[in-house]
Amino acid sequence: MILKKTLLATSIISLSLALSACGTTTTNSDSNEFIKVTEQNYAFAETARNYRNWAALGANQHITHMRNLPPRGKAAPTVQMNDDTLYSVAIVEAQNGFVTFDIPQTDVYMAVQVVNEGGHGEHYVVGEGSYTTKVETDYAFLIYRTGTEKGLDAARTAQDRITTDQLKFGTYQVKNYDYKEVEAWTSKLTAETQGKVFAYTFPRSSSDVTDLHQWNLENANGWGGSSPEANVANLYTNSVMLKANQCQTTTFESPDSKYFTSVTPYDQSRYLIDGANHVSSNNWQKNADGSVTVSFNCGQEAVNNIDTNGQDFSFTVRYYGVNQKVLDGKVTPEKTVVKS
Structure with missing residues (x-):
């Protein structure tokens, strides 16, 4: 090997x-x-x-x-x-x-x-x-x-x-x-979503596409993602771009995905950040009331802290085997970010 x-x-x-x-x-x-x-x-x-x-x-x-x-x-x-x-x-x-x-x-x-x-x-x-x-x-x-x-x-x-x-x-x-041209399209479409929370639908077939521009945005931001299906496939959501020079947290109800849930930071172009790691339900620490807090750039002692090494970022939440309550919009980590 x-x-x-x-x-x-x-x-x-x-x-x-x-x-x-x-x-x-x-x-x-x-x-x-x-x-x-x-x-x-x-x-x-x-x-x-x-x-x-x-x-x-x-x-x-x-x-x-x-x-x-x-x-x-x-x-x-x-x-x-x-x-x-x-x-x-x-x-x-x-x-x-x-x-x-x-x-x-x-x-x-x-x-x-x-x-x-x-x-x-x-x-x-x-x-x-x-x-x-x-x-x-x-x-x-x-x-x-x-x-x-x-x-x-x-x-x-x-x-x-x-x-x-x-x-x-x-x-x-x-x-x-011309893959330079493709990259230019991808960069333009990615930039369009950076100022807003973004959720992926990932239609399963061409006949399921109801909004071509939305579909193009999804391919630019997260090509190859799965179409959400309760307790089987995954749902993905992106936060807005966030500053790295301040402590920020998001607290949310436990998502209870069938398999696991993860939170991962990405740079402005939607690529992984050097030295920054994800946190997931496989190892995160829950709050006393069962909720979950994920911290960003809040120091090593902060609960479930992710350090983006001085780089501005957005984060993606992945729900593997998404729970119906997440599909119903009852769990939204990307919408509950607060500055400390």
């Missing part, structure tokens, strides 16, 4: 250098032949950017295991990555419109999300079993999320149990967008 870890780390560094150097990867050197990015196809373009980034890490040839928590900043292959699970990713071809995959028996949380080429997480399944799911595009992006609640070694052991015998690799071709 040391070789696999080394290869993945090298691939991530190489990807980061490539993105920094030129901001684009394409199958055609003639920029006049790029697919133009529009409001109508932005979700496909942003999805292609994520497929392309992970293909550079080998996910088009085999399942790519991320053996540690994601890189901080834009070295990460995907915006707003989880800080509470390990990732394993496969880009596969659908067979007669279906993808079949397995989740092994493990003693930690493990889920698979099936994301089509339009950015829709058509399916989110949790727990051991063999699953056959229909997809509306020719290719699918499988995201295995493996829980770290028992530590990284336990998560890595669970990753090693994943089998891929039923997956067809190696036929996806990176789409011919």
Whole structure:
């Protein structure tokens, strides 16, 4: 496993250098032949950017295991990555419109999300079993999320149990967008949401999109998120941007997610912050009345403190197996922030 870890780390560094150097990867050197990015196809373009980034890490040839928590900043292959699970990713071809995959028996949380080429997480399944799911595009992006609640070694052991015998690799071709243009669209859309609380709906299919602009905002801020489903899939919410030079807290009723809940800070571009970690219901301290307080930049002695190392931030709350009371708006950490 040391070789696999080394290869993945090298691939991530190489990807980061490539993105920094030129901001684009394409199958055609003639920029006049790029697919133009529009409001109508932005979700496909942003999805292609994520497929392309992970293909550079080998996910088009085999399942790519991320053996540690994601890189901080834009070295990460995907915006707003989880800080509470390990990732394993496969880009596969659908067979007669279906993808079949397995989740092994493990003693930690493990889920698979099936994301089509339009950015829709058509399916989110949790727990051991063999699953056959229909997809509306020719290719699918499988995201295995493996829980770290028992530590990284336990998560890595669970990753090693994943089998891929039923997956067809190696036929996806990176789409011919100008990825500098895609990044510009993403930055513009992300900036639009920074002054407000933002909740994700993540419609499961193209026919479920009722507000195209909202859908584009969701892809820009948190591509690859799940469509909320009580006690199964996840709900995500973002706070407004907050200042790092003052102590701030949020207190809320215990969310009682079926699996766990986490709070993670992100920088202005929606990437993880160097040196800043999440807190989760797997280890947070509750108040005497059963509620939860999460502190930001309030010092090591503050309850459930997250230090953003002097960087302004927003935070995302993830409810894994969201409780109905959260879906009903009765638990809203992102709306209850106070300055101390």
